[in-house]
Amino acid sequence: MLEKKNFNMTTDEFRHHGRAVIDWIADYYDTIESFPVLSQVQPNEIRSSLPAEPPHQGEKFENILKDVDSLLPGITHWQSPNFFAYFPANTSGPSILAELLSAGLGVQGMLWSTSPACTELETHVLDWLVNMLGLPEKFKSTGKGGGVIQDSASSAVLCALLAAREQSTNYESNEKGCDQHLVVYASTQTHSSIEKAVKIVGLGKQNLRLIQVDEDFALRPDKLLLQIKKDRQDGLIPCFVVATVGTTSSNAIDPLSEIGNICREENLWLHVDSAMSGTAALCPEYRYLNAGLDLADSYCFNPHKWMLTNFDCDCFYVANRAILNKTLKVLPEYLRNKATESGDVIDYSDWEIPLGRRFRSLKLWFVIRYYGIEGLQQHIRHHIKMAQDFAGWIDDSEHFELANLAPLNLVCFKHLGGDSFNQHLLERLNQSGHLFLTHTILNGQYVLRFCVGQTHTEERHVKQAWLHIQETAAKLENILQE
């Protein structure tokens, strides 16, 4: 028998199988509406269908690809146009293809010198986005600030909090450990990643103050200021505030200007989390969302939520990159190089938790160039218009009512039948497979969330969803009456 020289895929085989994979993905998108949006499998159902042991002998690529079909029942179809749950994690053709190129190049961009283009394209595209979104100039790399791609908004706030901790403690925490009593502030509606960051940074959950919100679920600056003053009186060190533009529960918008002024007067780091809603600022008519952002020390938004760029891609900006770099920089001998020592280059590993990093700016670059600003704006306006139509139907309905202001593409609403009715309604809707939405609690009441943001969602999907919601509610009412 002929001994195989190695087990690699040849470039000819790669060409052949690559085409099959692209076809698979295209077929998937062509038929995606035929699958139940929310996976209906039971725990362990997928795993128990898999072979107990890995193969000793390599298998045919065709067979491996075919088996992806058997995973489909266990897939929740985030790219279905009938996906209205959580916040979207949308994607697009140019993004997927750029991701493939990134894997093909396979570079590791931890330092400028480990692949200069990986760093420079990222810096360039993030500067582009400052203009595209109308962000403050101070976030550009041409001044003291700059942007970096993080895997998630959670990592962004973690980095911001570490930098704030170092600044508040004269850079002594990294040296000696943090023995000071630092305090972090955010609203009761803040994202769970803030609590996680406080735990990871070692500040203690007891030192996270969740500030009361107003009737629209936005942070109350008067309450924030009172709490900061009280903490100072108690001998603690107020350090860090997170304001949110578009909270996850209800899309509430914290008043950045008032919060920012308090942070400037009281000398606290202000981080602005605009994970989903930040993308809306692509359209000039939504730039008002960022009024006051010039007072922030750091900012992030997620193109992997609403900007047609597949997960993972969070854009994180700081006004003063020196603070962040001083906080995170470590340089072992084996990574020393002339470019780093010259001080003329950015080494993005000094801007994040991991050392290694992928070439993620490629997909942003592809998306921005393929759609153009015009194409991206059209998407945002279309999504918001559809959500606003939906909100109008809720408002006009006798059986349902709105539960948030619905300023953009997230509508919170409830059936008038009460908490348990709404819970049953959600369960039935999601079990139907026709659509997927999720819930939250607002003012102690169970409400449904309907977020329009998937790349391929059209009017007909939103209309169908509303029909399903009404029909399912009517059926449920009948059952309860019997």
Ligand SMILES: *Cc1c(COP(=O)(O)O)cnc(C)c1O
């Ligand atoms: C989704 C979300 C996050 C977390 O985003 P990841 O990138 O998944 O970590 C943080 N903040 C807000 C307001 C969000 O909506």
